[in-house]
Amino acid sequence: MRRHFRQDTVKLSNGLAVHYHEWAGQGPNLIFLHPSLGYGRMFEFMADAMGDRFHVHAPDQRGHGRTDKAAGDYSAQEYTEDLAIFMQKLGIDRAILVGHSLGGRVAQVFAARYPQRVSALALIAGPHLSNFYGTRESAQSVLEGACSTISHPDEFKSKEEAYAFMRPRKPFTHDPDAALHHRIEHNYVHIGDGRLIPRYDKIRVAQGLAHLSYNLRPYAARVECPVLIMRASLGAALSREQADEIARFWRNAQVVDVEGHYALQFENPAGTAKAITRFLSDTGVI
Incomplete structure (x- = not known):
């Protein structure tokens, strides 16, 4: 059963x-x-899987969705300041942050810069190795990913064409069909003649991806709240040993395996919600 939600835009x-x-x-x-x-x-x-135990907000971050595609460097630090002002605008003094990939980088930096405003931090599919171990190989992978994003089409002729583009490509590879259709329905502008235009700005997204090589170790050391690393157990991006090693950069972090490859919020929302709720209960946050 779908939970009722509202949506709005704030300046x-x-x-x-x-x-x-x-x-x-x-x-x-x-x-x-x-x-x-x-x-x-x-x-x-x-949100459905977590029930009404939490008051949930999910913003479209800059460069994405229905939010502005404003000028800027699109670093985690810039996104962090957006989040700080967003929380202030909505009267949210303190929150649990749950981030995936870009969202995880933003959450990590926010928790370091504003420790008094974060109760707990949960990272879906774990942090990126490239943000902690800046090897030459990881830098090449980051830059290739950014270049690939720039080459995304500016529009698709139909839903079928959009689906065919996404299905074989990262990060969509392991999305269930329902998730791809959800993306098509809600992450594209649908034109009357059947064409679809992405709501994300591919250039701004690529700018953000380039920051995957930025060193986040100093930020991890400043985080005061408990941290949950949810490793996607079927994915190849982060082994258990690597996740355990990265967890040591925080003063209070734990690793749990959640079944899935990458986008756990689509692949396994119930299991991911259960892992977060158990973590918050075990650490006394709730």
Whole structure:
């Protein structure tokens, strides 16, 4: 059963108009932060699975969805300041942050810069190795990914063409069909003649992807809240040994395996929600 949600757009003091989705709940504030090429509503299955125990917000971050594609460097630091102003605008003093990929980088930097405003931090599919071990090989992979994103089509002739483009490509490879159709429905502008135009700005997304090589170790050392690393157990990006090693960069982090390859919010929303809720309960956050 789908939980009721509302959506709105707010103008921040930095001039950015941010679109967001909100699921009202009884408990603490929880903010979902989407990955590159994502959008806030992609977390609606997670919001359903978590029930009304949390008051949930899921913004479209800059360059994505219905939020402005403003000028800027699209670093995690810039996204972090957007989030700080967004929370202030909505009167959210403190929140649990759940981030995936880009959203995870933003959450990590935010928790370091504003420790008093974060109750807990949960990283879907774990952090990126390239943000902790800046090897030459990882830098090449990051730059290739950014270049690939720039080559995304500016429009598709039909839903079928959009589906055919996404199905074999990362990060969509392991998305269930329902997830791809969700992306097509909510992450594209549908023109009357059947054409689809992406809601994300591929150039701005590529700018953000280039920051996958930025060293986040100093930020991890400043995080005071408990941290959950949810390793996608079927994925190849992060082994258990690597996840355990990265967890040591935080003062209070734990690793759990969640079945899935990458986009756990689509592949396994119930299992991901259960892992987050158990972690928050075990650490005394709820």
